[in-house]
Amino acid sequence: MNVPDRGETDLRRVIDCLGSLATGGTNAIGYVTVTLAEGQTETAMTDPYCAPDTLIMLCPTSAPAAAAQVYVKSVEAKRFVLGHLPAQAGATLRYERRKP
Helix, strand or coil: CCCCCCCCCCHHHHHHHHHHHHCCCCCCEEEEEEECCECCCEEEEECCCCCCCCEEEEEECCHHHHHCCCEEEEEECCEEEEECCCECCCCEEEEEEECC
């Protein structure tokens, strides 16, 4: 979804945006694939769109990531930290963030 600027004068763009919102569309979602730090129990992530009340949803994309039992340890402005068991090589996961 593309959110129109405050000065948008094209009514069609505003209507398209409202229609997208009404059907569940949002621009507050982002996703990234991350590789866990091998042998470590924490992986710090920098994300310019992260805020203290951002919801981070995790999805392991490899068996080593699933075995690492990844969870969100902390969330701060522009960063968050993942906690996990010592990661093996090739531990990758995807995360999505949802802003309130």
